[in-house]
Amino acid sequence: MSLVRYQTPGSVMWPSLNRWANLRDDLDTLLELPFLTGTSRQAQLFNGWTPALDLYQNTDNVVAIVELPGMRKEDIEISLHDGMLTIGGERKEQTDEGQSATRTERSTGKFRRSITLPTRVDANKVNATYKDGLLTVTLPKAEEAKPKQIQVNVS
């Protein structure tokens, strides 16, 4: 008789799921299905909708751009807490009476993305615009976080 070390089902599950995700990525590349990165595909398996987010930084601002096609402005929520920017909301399914879906690739439902900001920002001056399905959030850096030129005095 041999002693088999106990493994939690979870730790067995993960590697195999990973393999499936990789395989699906390969297949999707072949079939040209809408692109999702490996991580976002896995996130999508468990959480629903994961819109793509880009983050930029320059001397004055931190800028986040999120792909949110077909939202209503009122349904987008932006919050800032402890140096973490959170963008969330809900896209409702819009089906008229008598309509049935023959293909559904667009995600509906709730989503939430959080990202830690690289520097401190001025929460009172955050500005957001929504155009062509892209949400642009501009977060001005706090004064103390901006780079400063230091004059060297030579005596």
Added chain:
Amino acid sequence: MNTLVRENHSRGTNGERPAEQFIAPAATVLENSEGYTLEVEMPGVSKENLEMWVENNELTIVGRRSMPSVEGTLLHRESRPENFRRTFELDPSINGEKISAKIDQGVVTLTLPKAEQVKPRKIAVA
């Protein structure tokens, strides 16, 4: 699949790849007795940068993205730089002359009405 706005994966003659790389946008197809509604997600595409045509019973949608240009360093990226392109084979029941489209906040909505002869018609009992 009998009645559907079907996707076409073929790449034109000789299966040549077009020089430009595109990504296929997510699409949803809804159907009722009047026709089909096709919703295609194209974030970053404005009305001016959207092109659609029907050729050989195939509907092609091309959307070119104009992303807001941000000066500075990119810290994190999930979006893709490629433009969107997708082709759908039209069901014979669709009246190709009457397709209409609009774009609102990065979603293209196409209305593809069915031809009169395929719509269900009530027959009155004399």
